Amino acid sequence: MTKKSDDGLYILLISVHGLVRGHNLELGRDADTGGQIKYVIELARALAKHPEVGRVDLVTRLINDPKVDDDYKQPLEILEPKANIVRIPCGPQRYLKKESLWPHLDALVDNTITYLRKIGRTPDIIHSHYADAGAVGSHLSQLLGVPLIHTGHSLGRVKKQRLLDHGLSEERIERQYHLQQRIEAEEITLGNESMVITSTRQEVDEQYSQYENYHPKRMMVIPPGVDIERFHPPLRAWKEPPIAKELNRFLDNPNKPMILAISRPDPRKNIETLVKAYAENPQLREIANLVVIAGNRDNIATMDKGAQEVLGNVLNMIDLYDLYGQVAYPKHHKPNDVPDLYRLATKTKGVFVNPALTEPFGLTLIEAAASGAPIVATNDGGPADIIGNCKNGILIDPLDADAMGAALFDALSDSKRWKSWSQNGIKGTKQHYTWEGHAEKYVSNIKKIISKKRRIGFIQKTKSRLPKIDRLLVCDIDNTLLGDKEGLNELLGLIHDHNSGIGFAIATGRRIDSAKKILKEWGVPVPDIFITAVGAEIYYGNSMSYDESWYQKINYRWHPEKLRKAMEVIPGLRLQPQTEQRDHKVSFFIDPDEAPTIGQIRKHLRKIDLHAKIIYSHGAYLDFLPVRASKGLAVRHLCMRWDIPCESILVAGDSGNDEEMLLGNTLGVVVGNYSKELEKLRNSPRIYFAKEHFARGIIEGMHHYNFLEKIKIPS
DSSP: OOOOTTTSEEEEEEOOSSOOOSSSOOTTSSTTSSHHHHHHHHHHHHHHTSTTEEEEEEEEEOOOOTTSOGGGGOSEEEEETTEEEEEEOOSSSSOOOGGGOGGGHHHHHHHHHHHHHHHTOOOSEEEEEHHHHHHHHHHHHHHHTOOEEEEOSSOHHHHHHHHHHTTOOHHHHHHHHOHHHHHHHHHHHHHHOSEEEESOHHIIIIIGGGSTTOOGGGEEEOOOOOOTTTSOOOOTTOOOOHHHHHHHTTBSOTTSOEEEEEOOSOGGGOHHHHHHHHHTOHHHHHHOEEEEEOOOOSOGGGSOHHHHHHHHHHHHHHHHTTOTBTEEOOSOOOTTHHHHHHHHHHHTTOEEEEOOSOOSOOHHHHHHHHTTOOEEEESSSHHHHHHHHHOOEEEEOTTOHHHHHHHHHHHHHOHHHHHHHHHHHHHHHHHHOOHHHHHHHHHHHHHHHHHHOOOOOSOOOOSSSGGGOSEEEEEOTBTTTBSOHHHHHHHHHHHHHTTTTEEEEEEOSSOHHHHHHHHHHTTOOOOSEEEEGGGTEEEETTTTEEOHHHHHHHTTTOOHHHHHHHHTTSTTEEEOOGGGOBTTBEEEEEOTTTSOOHHHHHHHHHHTTOOOEEEEETTTEEEEEOTTOOHHHHHHHHHHHHTOOGGGEEEEEOSGGGHHHHSTTSEEEEOTTOOGGGGGGTTOTTEEEOSSOHHHHHHHHHHHTTTTSSOOOOO
């Protein structure tokens, strides 16, 4: 009997960037639409077919842009009876490259929460793909109390080293790829995950080991699969496919063995070195043709800068070495042409080559293997595992063009070995690389994780004035709410006049007793909500009832005694008095002249698998909080608990420790007397920079958003 979709496991996959749809995948269109897209689509389908899975949602970014197909603006696409692509707004509607998405990821978190509320389900597991999805998944995991698993696909530290090896400068790498932000997001994700899924052992041992948060006990190797119904060797009655006619336009002798390369026109794919390897080996040119499938293009001049550079270099090299008649480089191919291309390589007794600078796995390699084409591939990441399992090819140094050319010639020169490699690849993929096997191992492992975790999910409302409100004002205390007595009285009068509909909260780094004392001194009535200790504690109204659900949520991976012990070996630190310590805050005095940097302290904790947020203030104080504690996360917790849309929450602050709660879908106000560290937020559409100071700045922001009437929500 088939289970209803609500009965089984609910898995939420997140893959933010690129063009994601379930048919006619535009692989190779740009640097962001590659193997990861295919991986997550096939993973979603495979998991949906597992009998213990009830629902799979693949969350990605909704794109409404005349430059791309209308498919990408559809909020919902059904992949399988139990699997959907869910497209959620995130930043501008136009298509953006992944390096431009970072400022908009908080909005994706908030909008995904709204979606989950709408369907009325909390996931059993969240699975993020790539660093940007890791940032989103970490926040969702923290808010929902749901275990996070992560797949990196490619890693920032590895990519940076490869680009340096290829001759790019540190400055150019950072300018083009923003790798420092990506690497820190990867570190944070690794500090939040319950499991990392990799495709190869090499990823665990050599790639993730470069990270401070390297904990191999939480890493599981589960290789992806291949669709053997699509990817299979040419049958005896196989007729020449349409793509062959396109290739034949380029080649003097199409019957020569084919050296086939399929990838995006991206510098990391190293196509130029392959062309050089072929061009500078006369023997190889004599016996084989080179076929380069580098995405689809109409006009190179309209492509992104990286693709323009790669394709321009390839065309220049073809001309320089006079490779006309020996190299095919078609402008277009369809998704259904790809299996035929592999079969053509097999039919001509050729090989498939992947010369990428770095290759975490390489889905094209197992597709080629299943189709009977031996493989020649970079000695990085996945190829070593695939060739080790399948015994169907040879590894190469992607930076050594001469050795690459020699390896290709060698692979094509021994017909007996070629036949053995071809047969081994077909058998090996069936044995080691099926999506059915992947899904079985996947579900078995996540069930173990889920059984250890108590999901918090959406919290039911309790009796309070709060269920009656339809909007909430959240203010920092020092230098935001307080500082101008007349302005404060005016603000309090506005709140009083609209008391039935507006909730009032403060969010501060102060302890609860300190916050109550200073508010009383300034004549501020007791707020509906106190967020204190930089988001580590939440209290309600006059009763000072403590939010136990928040306590449980932020207790995740919080070990204060181990933290204190770990800090004993750090010079320049001295524990503050007991009055300054809280259940979820460990506080030290710090002497910056003697103590290591905050980055070094953070690295020390990550290496020993301790996780905390570190807050350094006034050059003298160092606070450690749980990774799930912050003002911003506390505000989102209130959204969930009291069913208040983020768009109905106005947040006011003045300094850097207010930044997180100002971001996302809330309505942000930065008062006129703000600290310079907030200047970088000035162009954010939902953050208003007031001219007035202190409470008058809050009032100015309230008028800007028409907060007291029908709220104006910026697009």
